[in-house]
Amino acid sequence: MRILLDKFSKSFGSTKVIEDMDLEVGSGEMLALLGPSGCGKSTTLFAVCGIHRPTAGRILFGDRDVTNLPSQERNVGVVFQSYALYPHMTVEENIGFPLMVKRVAAADIKKQVADIAALVHIEDLLGRRPAQLSGGQQQRVALARALIRRPDVLLLDEPLANLDAKLRLEMRSEIRRLQKETGITAILVTHDQVEAMSMCDRIAIMKSGEIVQIATPSQMYNDPRTSFVASFLGNPPISLLKGKAEQGAFVLGENGLRLPLAALSGIPDGTALSLGVRPEHFGTAGGVPVEGRVVFAETQGRENLYDVVLPDGSVLRSIQPVRDDVKPGDSVRWNLDSASTFVFAEDGQRL
Amino acid sequence: MIAPAAVMIFLFFLMPVVLTAIFAMTNMSTATGISGGVWQVTQGAVNRLKADMPELASGIAEPRFVIDEEGLAALEALKLKAGFTAELRTSHMGEVFPSRREAERVIKALKDRPSTREVKQISDLFNRSVLNTRFETRDELMASLKRLGFTLTPAEQETVAKATYTGWVWTTENFRIIANSPDMAQIFLNTAFYVSVTLLVFNVSYALFLAITTHYMPASTASIFRAIWLLPRITPVVIYVLMWKWLTWDSGFISMFMGQFGYPPKNYLLDSAYNAWFFVILINGFIGASMGMLVFSSAIKAIPQAHFHASEVDGASRWQQVRHIILPQLRWPILFVTCYQTLSLLASFNEILLSTRGGPGKATEVWSLAAYHTALQNYTGNLEYGLGAAMALVLVVVGIVLSLIYLRIFRYDTLISKPLIED
Numbered sequence: 049m050r051i052l053l054d055k056f057s058k059s060f061g062s063t064k065v066i067e068d069m070d071l072e073v074g075s076g077e078m079l080a081l082l083g084p085s086g087c088g089k090s091t092t093l094f095a096v097c098g099i100h101r102p103t104a105g106r107i108l109f110g111d112r113d114v115t116n117l118p119s120q121e122r123n124v125g126v127v128f129q130s131y132a133l134y135p136h137m138t139v140e141e142n143i144g145f146p147l148m149v150k151r152v153a154a155a156d157i158k159k160q161v162a163d164i165a166a167l168v169h170i171e172d173l174l175g176r177r178p179a180q181l182s183g184g185q186q187q188r189v190a191l192a193r194a195l196i197r198r199p200d201v202l203l204l205d206e207p208l209a210n211l212d213a214k215l216r217l218e219m220r221s222e223i224r225r226l227q228k229e230t231g232i233t234a235i236l237v238t239h240d241q242v243e244a245m246s247m248c249d250r251i252a253i254m255k256s257g258e259i260v261q262i263a264t265p266s267q268m269y270n271d272p273r274t275s276f277v278a279s280f281l282g283n284p285p286i287s288l289l290k291g292k293a294e295q296g297a298f299v300l301g302e303n304g305l306r307l308p309l310a311a312l313s314g315i316p317d318g319t320a321l322s323l324g325v326r327p328e329h330f331g332t333a334g335g336v337p338v339e340g341r342v343v344f345a346e347t348q349g350r351e352n353l354y355d356v357v358l359p360d361g362s363v364l365r366s367i368q369p370v371r372d373d374v375k376p377g378d379s380v381r382w383n384l385d386s387a388s389t390f391v392f393a394e395d396g397q398r399l
Numbered sequence: 400m401i402a403p404a405a406v407m408i409f410l411f412f413l414m415p416v417v418l419t420a421i422f423a424m425t426n427m428s429t430a431t432g433i434s435g436g437v438w439q440v441t442q443g444a445v446n447r448l449k450a451d452m453p454e455l456a457s458g459i460a461e462p463r464f465v466i467d468e469e470g471l472a473a474l475e476a477l478k479l480k481a482g483f484t485a486e487l488r489t490s491h492m493g494e495v496f497p498s499r500r501e502a503e504r505v506i507k508a509l510k511d512r513p514s515t516r517e518v519k520q521i522s523d524l525f526n527r528s529v530l531n532t533r534f535e536t537r538d539e540l541m542a543s544l545k546r547l548g549f550t551l552t553p554a555e556q557e558t559v560a561k562a563t564y565t566g567w568v569w570t571t572e573n574f575r576i577i578a579n580s581p582d583m584a585q586i587f588l589n590t591a592f593y594v595s596v597t598l599l600v601f602n603v604s605y606a607l608f609l610a611i612t613t614h615y616m617p618a619s620t621a622s623i624f625r626a627i628w629l630l631p632r633i634t635p636v637v638i639y640v641l642m643w644k645w646l647t648w649d650s651g652f653i654s655m656f657m658g659q660f661g662y663p664p665k666n667y668l669l670d671s672a673y674n675a676w677f678f679v680i681l682i683n684g685f686i687g688a689s690m691g692m693l694v695f696s697s698a699i700k701a702i703p704q705a706h707f708h709a710s711e712v713d714g715a716s717r718w719q720q721v722r723h724i725i726l727p728q729l730r731w732p733i734l735f736v737t738c739y740q741t742l743s744l745l746a747s748f749n750e751i752l753l754s755t756r757g758g759p760g761k762a763t764e765v766w767s768l769a770a771y772h773t774a775l776q777n778y779t780g781n782l783e784y785g786l787g788a789a790m791a792l793v794l795v796v797v798g799i800v801l802s803l804i805y806l807r808i809f810r811y812d813t814l815i816s817k818p819l820i821e822d
């Protein structure tokens with residue numbers, strides 16, 4: 049079912065958290081709400097599920113206006129960041145709770161709980177209480193509880209934040225599998241860009257209550273609209289160099305690097321700019337040679353990560369296949385793939 | 400650090416209970432005093448003896464006159480006619496007269512003809528009645544009885560000594576009185592009624608109601624409500640009860656209000672047992688509910704917000720939220736309040752004392768108030784410390800037993816072995 053936020057605004061007292069947000073999530077789509085802490089992701093999610101009432105604007109599920117419906121009548125499943133499992137109930141009672149409050153017959157509940165528990169692989173934990181489960185198991189229980197009502201919409205608020213790295217990987221694909229199997233429309237709130245990119249069809253990047261850009265992960269990565277988006281996506285993150293425009297080229301410091309770029313035609317000389325270079329676009333391949341000194345080297349197993357200080361003091365990050373001929377302190381002359389760089393105006397807009 | 404704590408515990412916590420237990424096993428009262436006593440054949444003692452030794456009882460109740468050496472010596476000291484002494488010694492020595500009249504007939508018949516005044520004077524000297532005479536020791540009493548012509552076996556002596564002793568003695572009589580007296584049974588029922596109704600209706604249910612309704616209010620409104628509900632608790636009890644009295648007096652608010660409809664003014668508090676109970680429970684209930692409300696409110700606050708959000712999203716109505724999310728997580732606070740309030744309702748009687756004094760009649764007399772009346776404050780003036788202590792001891796035992804039952808019912812073991820809040 050499609051979700052539409054139409055000029056949605058939310059303030060708490062005098063603090064405006066979100067103003068005039070428009071957002072559409074297609075039926076069966078999984079969308080990530082990605083942004084730094086405090087930008088209003090949870091607030092948006094809580095408005096969709098009805099815990100918060102919007103201050104202004106409309107929320108539509110399909111064509112139905114649910115703006116003023118209480119949570120109970122919206123048929124949404126939510127996985128809370130803390131899971132919010134009821135501590136005094138067993139796993140079975142937790143999962144069956146949404147059916148129990150609808151007064152479904154006990155035998156029916158039992159059967160449906162068994163089905164959904166099999167789907168998330170927790171069949172043998174049904175008799176336990178939440179306190180007797182690992183974080184990952186609790187997460188599955190929360191997911192099962194959110195799914196058992198066959199909700200129109202599934203909302204996940206940083207569901208993986210509490211898990212260790214390995215479990216997080218597992219659960220990522222698990223949740224995506226379930227979402228695809230059930231064909232449910234889902235919104236995933238996260239501040240982890242890897243999570244957003246690997247799990248979702250589209251990403252909406254938020255910054256202080258606004259959506260900066262909505263796109264598929266690869267569009268977003270390859271064509272960021274602002275420097276904020278560019279620096280939010282990618283791990284290790286993009287390097288941003290501060291420089292100036294000079295005759296259609298990006299110039300770094302006095303007599304420093306000079307990079308002619310098509311995007312800069314028509315930009316007056318002296319305009320302050322920043323240049324975004326992703327680590328994979330600075331290394332052995334590429335057309336523009338850049339000299340500098342390695343100040344930091346780190347191996348990540350398959351790849352090595354280097355920080356290179358340029359003569360003017362700015363830093364470029366580079367990621368390369370493992371090699372052991374470069375140590376911190378070495379001077380290097382590596383190449384920059386100028387076609388893959390992004391230039392941003394001073395206000396962060398891409399040029 | 401253990402030594403001072405142990406001393407404190409002993410002095411202030413164990414000693415009172417131990418002393419109560421000790422007092423409970425005695426018949427101490429104003430009459431016996433709390434130190435030793437004497438042996439005295441009081442009318443009461445005679446009554447006590449009637450059952451076992453009717454002959455002796457009626458015998459010692461009567462005055463007795465005995466012509467003995469002691470009396471003769473006293474008569475000589477009076478310096479009346481020497482003939483009196485001589486004749487009494489030779490002709491009547493050792494005679495016992497069961498009444499003054501008989502003794503005086505003999506004295507009057509003496510050859511030296513005593514005047515009527517002298518007859519009276521002489522007979523007094525031979526009066527050996529034990530009724531109301533104090534004997535400092537048991538042996539003096541026995542010797543005196545022997546002189547009167549009562550020869551008693553050691554077992555009989557024991558009975559007599561017991562019956563005439565005026566000091567306190569060790570006894571389990573108090574508990575027999577408590578177990579058998581219909582008054583006590585009525586007081587027991589009163590207490591059970593008072594404690595259970597106040598506890599269930601106000602201290603738990605009403606407190607829960609307040610805590611839950613304030614939970615669903617906006618924060619600022621809720622704190623105003625809580626502050627108002629706390630007033631009965633923080634008002635000095637004397638003043639608080641006085642306000643209820645103003646309300647219920649014959650010239651009070653209720654009377655005035657009912658007067659509008661033509662009802663004659665009356666004291667609504669003491670007018671009938673039904674009304675007295677109604678107000679006693681209200682007075683105590685409003686004080687008790689405020690504590691439960693505080694405990695329950697803070698316990699509800701401790702439930703993570705996410706549980707409420709989650710249950711709403713899961714489709715639970717307010718009532719279902721209360722029933723399935725709030726109440727199950729309040730098990731421990733409910734146990735605590737139930738236990739604590741049971742004990743305090745059992746033990747405290749100041750509100751009742753200040754409002755109805757247990758009246759009308761003994762309609763609102765509860766156990767602790769009865770113990771207070773028995774041991775420390777009553778109209779007859781005979782304060783029965785022993786019986787009062789026994790009643791207090793019963794209260795302690797009932798309190799302990801009830802606490803154990805509560806722990807059972809609320810399955811205390813599961814409460815402490817598993818953490819309740821976990822996410």
Ligand SMILES: Nc1ncnc2c1ncn2[C@@H]1O[C@H](COP(=O)(O)OP(=O)(O)OP(=O)(O)O)[C@@H](O)[C@H]1O
Pocket residue numbers: 060063065083084085086087088089090091092239
């Ligand atoms: N009940 C509230 N009253 C006042 N301000 C609030 C309230 N809830 C949230 N806010 C504010 O709204 C802003 C957005 O909060 P929100 O919880 O949506 O952030 P978020 O994007 O989910 O952050 P995080 O990643 O840390 O969870 C924050 O600045 C927060 O302080």
Ligand SMILES: [Mg+2]
Pocket residue numbers: 089090091
């Ligand atoms: Mg959040």
